[in-house]
Amino acid sequence: MVAAPLPDDELQSRADLVVEARVLSRNGHRATINVKRVVKGSPRWQPGGWLHWLGLRRTVLVRYESQPINPVLGDWWNEDAFIPGNRVRAHLFWDDAAQCYAAVWWNGVDVLY
Helix, strand or coil, rough: CCCCCCHHHHHHHHHHHEEEEEEEEEEECCEEEEEEEEEEEECCCCCHHHHHHHCCCEEEECCCCCCCCCCCCCCCCHHHHHCCCCCCEEEEEEEECCCCCEHHHHHHHHEEE
């Protein structure tokens, strides 16, 4: 059992960055997403070669949570949203300790169909 979902306005106010993006890859609890549309904020772009320099590849790094082996009250995960190829809408905050973005709440990442 997890906490109640946050309403859209609360997600928006807690987020440093709100984007629509496509998941490119994931490795070690981090996913690289290609930003298609910035709804709120100014992204901290992940550098990456000449495509990035030309502005054709706009990527950010996002930390995702895996399903806990022994879940307890309050545990949540969002790794299912970060499957390469998925289109997502993400409400993110900058995590200084991890040097990447993370979801503001368990319902902060939606898969777009």
